[in-house]
């Protein structure tokens with residue numbers, strides 16, 4: 340049936356040049372090594388990986404902040420290597436970064452959200468319409484006149500997300516948007532992202548360290564040393580506990596617990612991700628007469 | 637605590653001056669300052685002083701706030717006045733040892749003090765009734781013609797507004813680093829000037845490093861949001877002249893003519909001014 344592809348990358352590779360003390364190029368650091376990435380419209384993709392595995396490098400490619408050394412990348416149909424389409428690419432794939440402070444440009448919330456549309460040359464009245472719509476989507480319309488300095492980390496990230504939405508991108512790439520937030524801020528940002536994906540059908544690419552945030556994704560990619568080493572839905576990926584641990588990544592708590600229980604001999608089904616699912620499965624077991632086994636544990 | 641500091645000392649209000657277009661206020665202040673230097677006579681200063689008093693009244697900003705600006709330049713004023721007083725050659729009216737005061741010196745000192753006071757009061761009124769954002773907007777739109785002179789107006793305005801956004805953040809950070817260093821035994825408050833300056837090094841180094849990282853992040857964020865300079869950019873809050881702004885321009889022009897005429901034709905000699 341072929342749903343519309345927003346991102347088509349194949350065989351992507353990228354090397355950073357490392358300079359010595361005198362500023363001469365000294366070595367090459369491979370950051371991407373043959374990455375294939377296909378994203379369809381409306382999907383929620385999560386990218387996991389240890390520090391230095393190349394996640395941010397990949398994200399920057401999607402926005403044409405970096406261009407691949409090898410392979411090809413099409414964003415919304417535009418070849419990112421083609422200079423003439425740079426602004427179309429940046430508008431197609433909006434970026435949200437890790438540090439909430441360092442990506443808010445204006446000193447009033449509404450003006451910051453308007454920054455992208457201003458750059459695109461959108462007429463004034465339409466900018467305001469977009470700003471209102473975007474701020475309402477992330478639930479920050481009430482704070483439109485506030486100074487960003489007075490907002491919490493989670494609120495700042497939501498403003499940053501609104502700033503990207505106002506550019507009407509085909510997809511949003513979020514590079515560890517919750518890494519600097521407290522638990523409440525994380526929950527609020529992740530909820531916002533999910534709502535955007537489910538209600539507004541915005542395509543999401545979420546880069547994260549945090550396993551819990553990926554369980555709602557349609558597909559999870561796990562990166563290591565610049566390669567995509569695992570790919571599949573949450574159930575598939577998180578049942579490979581040992582491999583993940585080998586990659587120095589954990590699995591969500593409930594999944595880990597389920598896996599450990601299975602190791603002890605309980606016959607739990609595969610692909611348990613949330614506490615609810617675990618509770619349900621255990622209840623099932625209890626009914627089916629494995630009561631003894633459950634109690635024993 | 638540091639977040640409470642508002643830059644440019646804006647005093648919120650809804651007076652006619654607050655509502656004026658920032659471009660008008662910029663031009664008005666410029667005209668006022670130029671008039672002070674171009675038309676310097678006792679009569680002109682009295683007239684300018686009256687106008688200033690009217691403007692201050694219209695702004696509805698408490699006098700306390702307006703005078704605060706003067707405190708900062710008190711020493712500068714004192715030194716300029718003293719230099720003028722003692723170093724101007726002319727008819728000596730007072731002499732002790734090698735110091736002499738001339739009539740011209742007294743006149744110069746008073747004029748200079750008045751000029752500086754007016755200058756500070758005039759620009760304070762502008763910054764007190766205009767938010768920093770409006771000010772940068774006004775600069776960018778109002779001084780756009782300076783682009784012909786290769787003045788990067790848009791870039792300067794953008795820089796100013798980014799600086800305004802990051803000053804409280806960096807101040808917060810400085811505070812945090814200072815607390816951390818104090819906790820490890822650093823002492824920022826005692827010792828002589830050199831000692832204190834040296835104590836600042838462990839504060840400034842991490843602050844600079846962080847500022848550079850932030851600048852780098854910000855550049856990426858701006859680029860990713862399609863920023864490519866002022867070219868082809870639209871504005872969310874374009875400045876639009878209202879009727880009152882046209883009237884204000886008229887008044888500014890009238891002021892200029894009036895002050896010129898007074899300077900040229902009206903001679904006032906005050907009894908205490910030689």
Ligand SMILES: Nc1ncnc2c1ncn2[C@@H]1O[C@H](COP(=O)(O)OP(=O)(O)OP(=O)(O)O)[C@@H](O)[C@H]1O
Pocket residue numbers: 355356357368369370388389390391392393394395396397
């Ligand atoms: N500007 C740079 N110059 C040289 N090497 C770099 C640069 N940026 C990243 N690298 C290297 O490229 C590799 C991939 O880095 P990248 O930032 O993409 O990883 P990441 O998965 O985002 O890590 P993290 O989880 O820490 O954000 C790392 O080995 C890193 O050291």
Ligand SMILES: [Mg+2]
Pocket residue numbers: 394395396514515
């Ligand atoms: Mg990263």
